[in-house]
Amino acid sequence: xxxxxxxxxxxxxxxxxxxxxxxxxxxxxxxxxxxxxxxxxxxxxxxxxxxxxxxxxxxxxxxxxxxxxxxxxxxxxxxxxxxxxxxxxxxxxxxxxxxxxxxxxxxxxxxxxxxxxxxxxxxxxxxxx
Numbered sequence: 001x002x003x004x005x006x007x008x009x010x011x012x013x014x015x016x017x018x019x020x021x022x023x024x025x026x027x028x029x030x031x032x033x034x035x036x037x038x039x040x041x042x043x044x045x046x047x048x049x050x051x052x053x054x055x056x057x058x059x060x061x062x063x064x065x066x067x068x069x070x071x072x073x074x075x076x077x078x079x080x081x082x083x084x085x086x087x088x089x090x091x092x093x094x095x096x097x098x099x100x101x102x103x104x105x106x107x108x109x110x111x112x113x114x115x116x117x118x119x120x121x122x123x124x125x126x127x128x129x
Contacts, residue, residue, distance in 0.1 A: 001016070001017055001018075001019060001039075002014055002015070002016050002039055002043055002113055003015050003017070004102055004105055004106055004109075005077070006102070008079075008102070009057075009077075009079050010079050010080055010081065010082075010085060011051060011080060011100045011105060012047050012050075012051045012053070012079075012080040012100075012105055012109070013077065013078070013079050013080070014043050014047070014077070014078045015075045015076065015077055015078070016036060016039045016040050016043060016075060016076045016078065017073070017074060017075035017076070018032050018035075018036060018074060020032065021072050021073055021074075022072065022074045023062070023063075023071060023072045023073075023074060024062050024063075024074060025060070025062070025074060027074075028074075035120075036076070038120065039116075040058065040076060040078065042113075042116045043078050043113075044056060044058075044078060046109060046112045046113065046116065047078065047080050047109075049112070050108055050109060050112065051080050053080035053081055053082050054081060054082050054083050055080075055081045056078060056079060056080055056081060057077070057078075057079040057081060058076060058077065058078050058079070059076065059077055060074065060075065060076045060077070061077075062074070
């Protein structure tokens with residue numbers, strides 16, 4: 001599944017997670033790994049198309065000492081980045097500046113993820129067909 005991060009580091013900050021609650025990627029089966037890889041790549045493609053970032057940070061926090069907020073809840077972060085997107089607000093005012101509301105991001109990205117899901121469903125149907 002793909003979801004917007006409730007506490008984003010930047011506009012369009014997504015998280016990609018398996019439906020099964022797992023603590024680490026080696027617990028994923030082959031099908032889950034393949035599906036997650038497709039979602040990671042599809043998410044980056046959609047973010048490039050819609051938000052036009054200069055780059056991305058993509059990563060996972062595995063284990064509480066690595067920053068995982070919920071043990072047993074594996075997910076990857078996809079954070080769009082733009083040149084000069086760092087600002088002084090977190091350092092001076094303990095405040096993050098996000099230039100687009102979460103709901104506006106959802107409205108912008110949701111139709112494209114619906115297209116991605118429909119394409120995956122057609123592909124799976126052909127594979128089983």
